Amino acid sequence: MSMVLNEEQSLLEETIRDFLSSHAPVASLRRIRDAQNELGYSKELWQQLTDLGIPAILMPEEFGGLGFGFKGLGAVMQQMGRHLTASPLFATVVLGASAIELGATEKQKQELLPKITTGELTLSLAMDEGYHHHPLNTDVRLDDNKGKLTISGEKAFVLDGSSADTFIVLVRSFGKKGDATGLSLVLVNRDSPGLTIERTQYMDGRNAADLIFDKVLVNEDHLIGSLGEAYPILQQVLDRGVIAISAEMLGGCQEVFERTLHYLRDREQFGVKIGTFQALQHRASMMFCQLEQSKSAVLSALSSLDNNGADCSIQASIAKTLMNECYQHITNEAIQMHGGMGITDELDIGLFLKRARISIQILGDSDYHKNRYAELNGY
C-alpha cells in the first residue's frame, strides 16, 4: 500500500506540469470564461492532451492504457487543479469511460472506448436531481410502454452537459426514490428528440447544464449493464470520481496555499514583512497541518483504488469530506491574507475560490459524505 509515486508516475506528473504551465496556465481559464466559450474548454488543448495519451489513462492495455494506475491519474488531476485546467477529462474519462469499462458489453466497449482515446467522443454522466448530490434519490423514470423505452424528467448540474456528445443517464426503472435497486444507466445522444439542454454559466467559467427529458426514446442496446441493476457499477464509478475530484481539489488547494505563503513572505507593511506577524504565522501553520492531513487521505484513497481495496468507498468519503473543508478554509484565508487585492478579479485567487465551491458540490458535499461514512460504518 504505497502512497508515494513510482518513477513512471513521477515522470508523468512532471510532463503534465510542464505542459500545462506552458500551454494552459491559469490565464487560459480566464480566456475561456471571458469569451463565454460554448464548450467550456479549449478543443485545441484537449487535442494536445489526447496526443499525450491522457484520455486513455485509466483504460485497460488493450484500449491504449499505459498502466499509470490511479496514483498516476491522481497526479494528473492535481496538476489540473493547480492550473485550473478546463477539459473533458473528468466527465469523459473518469466518470464516462469508467462506467463503460466497468459495466458495458464487449461490443459497447469496442465501439466506444477507442473513440474516447482519439478524443473524438466526449461523455457526460447525468446523475443529480434537485440541489444536492444524492444518487439514490434518482427519480427520473425509464418507462416501459409495451416495449417502448422512454426517459422523462430533469437532471441538474450535469458536468460537461452542454458540450458532451453522449450522455450516460442515471434513471429509475423500478422501485421508489431512495432504493438502491431499480437504477439503470442508459446512453443517450445529445441530439435525441425530446431532449432539451439548458446551459448555466457557473462561476468557475466551465460548463454544466440542466437536461430536460420529454419522453426521449431509447432502446435496450443503449443500456449499460442490466436493467435495474446499475447501482453496483455506479458505486464504483462514483468512488473513482469522488477520489479523482478530491485529487484535483488537492492540487488547487496546494497552489493557493503556496501563493499565499509567497505573499506573506513578500508583502511589507509597518516596515516589516507581514509574514513575521505571529497571528498570520499560526494561521498559516494550521492551514499547512490541515492540508497535509487532507493530502494523506487523498493519497491513501488513490492507493486503495490501485489495490482494489474493499474500503474504497469509505476512503472516498473521507478524502472528499476533508478536502471539501480544507479547500473552503484555505481559499477563504487566502482571500483574507491578500488583503484588498484578494477581492479583485485581477488576482487569480478568486478563480480558485470559485472553483473550490463548485468542486465541493461535485459528487457530494461534506454532509452527504459524513452521513455516507456513518452508514458504511454501521452507525
Next chain:
Amino acid sequence: MASIDTFRNDVRDWLKSNCPESQCQPIIKDQQIWAGRNRTFYCNDSKQWFERMRDKGWTAPTWPTQYGGGGLAPDQAKILEQEMKALGCRPALYDIGLWMFGPALLEYGTEEQKQEHIPKIVRGEIRWAQGYSEPSAGSDLAALKTRAEDKGDHFLINGTKMWTTQGDKSDWIFCLVRTDPNAPKQQGISFLLIDMASEGVDARPMELINGDHEFCQTFFDDVKVPKKNLVGKLNDGWSVAKALLKYERNMMSIMSSIVEKEEGDIVEIAKRYVGTDSSGMLTNSSVRNQLSQHLMRAQADFWSGIRLYEQHKKGLSDGGLGLTMKYMSTTEQQRKDELLLSIMGNQGLSWQNQKLSEAENKSVKNWAYNKAHTIAGGTSEIQLNIIAKKALNLPS
C-alpha cells in the same frame, strides 16, 4: 538473509516459551512494571516475564552486551519488536532511563558513568526522572535557574524543578542546571545526574485536575553532587539535552503503539447514550456528523504516519509533515474526549459513578488529563511556531 530468518524463528520460539499467557494480554496502567529500588510486581507472572527479559538483555535490546544489554543490531531489534507485537507480549520494563536517558548516556557519558548507571537501568534497579522545566522556565527552558555552584570536588545545587513525572517514586534524576550565570542562556547550562536520596532533595506530588498525582515539584536545598556526575562538557549541557530530545520522540511513538486496554469505543458509547433506531443507526444526526468528522480526521492522521514512514524509508524529504504530527494528534484526541464527554451527558460528570464501566470511567478521567498533551513536550503554540519557521520558511 538465512541468518535473519533463523533469528526471527529463534525469537518467536523464545517468546512463546518464555512469555506467560497473562503477559500477552493488553496491559492496563496499574500492571506496568516500573523500574526502581522499590520495584513491585502485581503478580508472579509479571515478575517472571521481567526477569527472563532482563536476563536476556531484551529490556534494552540494542544496548551493548558489556553493560547487560541485548547487543542486537537495529534490524534484529525491529524483528524482536514485531514478534512481540504479533504475540501481544507487553513491555517487560517501563522507565524514562530506558527510553530517553540511557541512549543519551551511551552517546555522551564517560566509561565510568556508563558502567555505573547503564547496567542498573537494564536490570530495572533504578528509576530515572527528568529534571528540566522550572516554575519560570517552561517553553523558555533555556531560562532555567537551578544553580550548580562549583565547590571544588562537588557541585552545590539550589533551586526547584517542575513537572517531575513520578518524582516521588524515582531514584535518580538527570537535571539541566546553570553552571555559568554570566554566559548567554543556552551556553551556561550543564547536564548533571543527581541521586534523589541525597540530603536536601524533596519531591512533592501535585494533585492534577484528574485526581492523580503523577507530577511533582522537586526542591533542591544545598544538595551536594559529586563532579563525576557531570555528563558531557561543563556548560555544554544543551547539546546533551538536544540529543535526548531525539530519543524522547522515539519514546512517544513507542508509547503510542503499545496496545492498552483502557478506553471505551466511542461509537459503542454513542449508541448506548444517544440511542439508535430499529436499524441500529444513531437517532441524533448531529452526533453522527461529529462522530464522522472525528473518525475521518483520526484515520487521516494515521495515514499521515504511514506516509511519513514511507518517505523516510525511501530517503525522501517529508516536506514538513513530521512537524505536524504532535499538533494534529493531540488536538484530535482532545476533540474526541470532548465529544465523548458530551455524548455521555450527565453520566460523564463524575469519576465515582458506579453505573459506568471501567472503560467509560477511564475515558472520563482521560478527558481531564489529556488537556496536558497540547502543553507537555512542546506546546501546540510552539509547534505552530516551528512549522512556520522550518516548514513554511516564514520570516522572523
